[in-house]
Amino acid sequence: MKAFDGYNPIAVFIYYAAVVSVGMFCMNPWIIGFSLVGALVTFFIRNKLSGAKSHLFFLLMFAVMVIINPLFNHNGVTVLLVINDNPITLEAIIYGIASGAMIIGIIYWFRSFSQIMTSDKLLYLLGSISPKFALILSMTLRYIPLFEKQTQKVVHAQQALGLYRDDDFLSKIRGGIRVFSVMVTWVLENGVITSDSMTARGYGITKRTHFSIFKFRRHDIILTVTTVILFAVMLPTLITGAINFEYYPKIVGEETTVFSVLAYISYGILAFLPTITEAEEKIRWKYLKSKI
Amino acid sequence: MEILKIEDLSFSYPLCEKKALKNISFTVERGDFVTVCGATGSGKSTLMRMLKKELIPLGELTGKVYYKGKDLDTLSEKETTCSIGFVAQRPEEQIVTDKVWHELAFGLENMGLPKDVIRRRVSEMTCYFGIEDWFEKSVNELSGGQKQLLNLASVMVMQPDILILDEPTAQLDPIAASDFIATLSKLNRDLSLTVVITEHRLEDVIPAGNKLLAMENGEIVKYGETRSAISALYGNKTLIEGMPAAVRIFNNFEINTPCPLTVREGRDFIEKNFSNEIRSADKKEQKNEKKDAVLEFSDVYFRYERDLPDILRGLDFTVYENEIFCILGGNGSGKSTSLSAAAGINKPYSGNIKVFGKKIKDYKNGDLYKNCLSLLPQDVQTVFLKNTVKEELADVNMDTSDLPYDLSELNERHPYDISGGQQQLLALAKVLSTKPKLLLLDEPTKGLDAYAKKSIMDVLKKLRALGMTIVCVTHDVEFAADCADRCAMFFRGEITSCSSPKEFFSGNSFYTTAANRMTRGYYGGVTTVADAVEIMKKNGAATK
Secondary structure, eight states, rough: OOOTTTTTTHHHHHHHHHHHHHHHHHOOHHHHHHHHHHHHHHHHHTTTTOOHHHHHHHHHHHHHHHHHHHOOOOOOOEEEEEEEEEEHHHHHHHHHHHHHHHHHHHHHHHHHHHHHHHHHHHHHHHHOOOOOHHHHHHHHHHHHHHHHHHHHHHHHHHHHHOOOSSSSSHHHHHHHHHHHHHHEEEEHHHHHHHHHHHHTTTTTSSSOOOOOSSSHHHHHHHHHHHHHHOOOHHHHHHHTTOOOOOSSSOEEEOOOOOHHHHHHHHHHHTHHHHHHHHHHHHHHHHHHHHHO | OOOEEEHHHHEETTTSSSSSSSEEEEEEEOOEEEEEEEEETTTHHHHHHHHSGGGSSSEEEEEEEEEEEEEEEOOOOHHHHHHHEEOSSOOOHHHSBBBBBHHHHHHHHHTTTHHHHOOOOOOOOHHHHOGGGTTSGGGGGSHHHHHHHHHHHHHTTOSSEEEEEESSTTOOOOOHHHHOOOOHHHHHHHOOOOOEEOSOOHHHHHHHHHHEEEEETTEEEEEEEHHHHHHHHOOOOHHHTTSOOOHHHHHHHTOSSOOSHHHHHHHHHHHHBBBSSSSSSOOOOOOOOOOEEEEEEEEEOOOOOOOOOOOOEEEEEEEETTOEEEEEOOOOSHHHHHHHTTTTTTTSSEEEEEETTHHHHHHHHTTGGGTTTTOOOGGGGGOOOSHHHHHHHHHTTTOOOGGGSSOOOTTOOOOTTHHHHHEEEEEEHHHHHHOOOOOOOETTTTTTTTHHHHHHHHHHHHHHHTTTTEEOOOOOOOHHHOOEEEEEEETTTTEEEEEOHHHHHHHHHSSSSSHHHHTTBBBBBBSHHHHHHHHHHHHHHHOO
């Protein structure tokens, strides 16, 4: 089990909503730092060091953002140098770094989120909002691969009949139209079987319940409660702007108070929650093993 | 206890003069396993639908169906849905959702049952069917046989008292099919579940059931305990044709004993009633003329993707001019893949395939598909795209007068509405429109009844007489024994043995025809029912 895989999708969703919403709208360097590092650690815990290429891509993206901002944005009071009558300012460079870090952080949160939230978990989430929509989505997820497979079969069948060729543009289009019309018939005819199968099992008789294999366990409650408390601690500072941070024209942070320190600590803990739960689990296993 | 009572039921489809069902009356007791047999178009499927209220098609219906003494119409929807389960033919299209667990829960969700009840029933059923391993899988990862088991399991979670099955194994390979039947008979035995099933492949079903209902032209010919019902059908050619081999052999003689149903009983019947002084029939010496090679595979390797294992591993074989070459073998052994490789659809990464002495690569501009070779895919619905049979044939400029069979009476029908055997013949007609000299067929007898199978065999033999070479991938040993010139066994991507059907099936002891298993060690070289009957007649009655 890797960080958050075994948790209830609702708990995971609440957690990600909290961590991403703050990380996305607050440009405070502390918050950005926690968000970025937390997201990266969470991702690396799940994937170890595999997928180096994708990391390289995001590093490049970060670099581009850092370079582009000062080239096009000339706000700021501290001019470092002038290129073609355009001033390059320190503030713009720092803003570039901050916003780059913020975006990369959010991207990595979403990367681990999409790994954790497999299609059935997403369906469960949707299902708790609208069971009907969840069923439609589930049927679609079932039908798309089936459709693809059948299309492939049709293409091959028509090819072997000599009726589908892809040597040139015109015959490709002609072949495509053939395959499409075969598939239309197939969908219409076989849809009847599916709908029979649904009626045979009582679809539409009474109001459906929504079954899932996910339970809301103790650790889900702990995660949700922790998330909510940490978010609640930050909330006043977010609303009053006590941790706001100005980049233009001059870099100015709000005064550090007890509340803002508390907010930083809360967000720090929040961003590292997946890491903490993972570490806790590892330690527990080590401990269990030594007992055995 | 009487669980189902059908009283004077008649039905006709709209705009159809002929009645699909005529005055049907019968009763089913709790715990019965009723096999419904009859040729295509005898009204079997229509009858099955009459028993499942939700699926009764549009049309004119008279008569009554009683479930546990109550009129089906007076029962609540909830009651009828739960107590009468229904499984149809095509495994793939019956599945509604994307995950195995969700599919199992689907019916119970529809009933509005609370989560805890669903959880319990689903887990119970998963254990009973032994499918824990695929509980969290996507349904797309399952094989055809697994899909059909899933369909059965997701009906069984509703805890029905009676199960109606309409040709559930028609689309499965023989091993998956007998697994499925075994599961049904376990359910019947363990839970005294009442089963009503229609089937074409009766070899496994008939011994599993205790009653038989034979239908012809929408009427019941005979209904009763299996053995006595079969005895009563003595001499009825069309119905006996589809029966197990033992029954077919029995029907050639007038011997007053109970009719044998299984291979074991068939063997007893032969040994008791016939001597074996003449051990084997005179073999007609086959002339070994030198013939030209039509299709040559030499050391062919193929895989679908770089990271996947090889499907064809050094495949080597040659098909000669003007023969019917049957490739048999298990599921996933690569049989079908080799056919599409021969048709130039799958391209091997090593080795050569030659068609008429010329490498496939050297055929340009679709020349391979003009007057050369043609492939009939397993799923014939992949070639239909028009609204009527006539348009379908016009689509490929097929001159029907060239065909060795007649499709004209189907002209105005929709290709999806005609029977499986007719679909197969229609698809074959489309395939023949390119005037191929080499015909590749992928399981041409899948899901067909005995009569349709016979007509396909006749057509293939006629085509051979016209000089065509036919390569045929099949699971159907009876079919291969009857019409092949040579048979080959496919195993793990290569051909492990290849010889004439007589030699081939006499050499195998499991993968062989029922007639051969029945006579093994008693007579030699028997592969088909006709062979067995011939040699039994020669030997005459046992002198004991």
